[in-house]
Amino acid sequence: xxxxxxxxxxxxxxxKNGTVVVKMEHVKKSFGNNHVLRxxxxxxxxxxxxxxxxxxxxxxxxxxxxIVGLVEIDGxxxxxxxxxxSELKNSELIEIQKKIxxxxxxxxxxxxxxxxxxxxxxxxxxxxxxxKEKLDLLIKEALHNVGLDETIDKTPSELSGGMRxxxxxxxxxxxxPEIMLYDEPTTGLDTITSKEISHLILEVQxxxxxxxxxxxxDIECTRMTADRIIVLKDGVCAAEGTFDDLEKSEDPWIxxxxx
Numbered sequence: 001x002x003x004x005x006x007x008x009x010x011x012x013x014x015x016k017n018g019t020v021v022v023k024m025e026h027v028k029k030s031f032g033n034n035h036v037l038r039x040x041x042x043x044x045x046x047x048x049x050x051x052x053x054x055x056x057x058x059x060x061x062x063x064x065x066x067i068v069g070l071v072e073i074d075g076x077x078x079x080x081x082x083x084x085x086s087e088l089k090n091s092e093l094i095e096i097q098k099k100i101x102x103x104x105x106x107x108x109x110x111x112x113x114x115x116x117x118x119x120x121x122x123x124x125x126x127x128x129x130x131x132k133e134k135l136d137l138l139i140k141e142a143l144h145n146v147g148l149d150e151t152i153d154k155t156p157s158e159l160s161g162g163m164r165x166x167x168x169x170x171x172x173x174x175x176x177p178e179i180m181l182y183d184e185p186t187t188g189l190d191t192i193t194s195k196e197i198s199h200l201i202l203e204v205q206x207x208x209x210x211x212x213x214x215x216x217x218d219i220e221c222t223r224m225t226a227d228r229i230i231v232l233k234d235g236v237c238a239a240e241g242t243f244d245d246l247e248k249s250e251d252p253w254i255x256x257x258x259x
Contacts, residue, residue, distance in 0.1 A: 028075035029059070036057075040237060047205065049225050053232070068102045068181055102172065115153065119143070122171055145207070165186075169204070179210065195224070233253075
């Protein structure tokens, strides 16, 4: 490993079943004179949990916002589920975005709504055509999958921080996404609750065979959830490997993330 800022090619397509779900080739993104993503090259495979580490301001959140379509790339190529995003019509892009779940750091819940109404919200386009029995089944299944069966008539303000995080995940999972993006999923949680969320990420991976990208500063969350890790520095992928690989790196800068 090295601590210089030369972008490294990450082409690990033998993981899991070898199906590439997300691929970035020389992706760039700037905001004015702030060149956040300078040359990102990476491949993420079906069913894989990829953790992204890096100091604040290195572009971790911008990277996943590019994937979900909240930010448009300035250069390079971004492929999602085999499609070059820059070449898609708006209607085609919307169909791709439906297959991506984004768990925001805040949970992005509506405190004025009940838990049930929060879970109905992502399904609002389908509500008129969906039988009530099917809707109720989807809601109960989503809550059961995150251990919140008894909260259906409560409001988010009545829930603990960990429960709110799980509710945010349930609301995302109700659409059965193929790709999950987690932005600091354990931030602000105590150690025990953080471990519960990390276990839940693994359960989601196993049950839904999701491909997940996890942005985190929580090294224990990284250890528990990541099949593979990349480290960003100065807008490039500066290091890649398993937790054990990077923890034992000869590069002191890489090792510093694991101390």
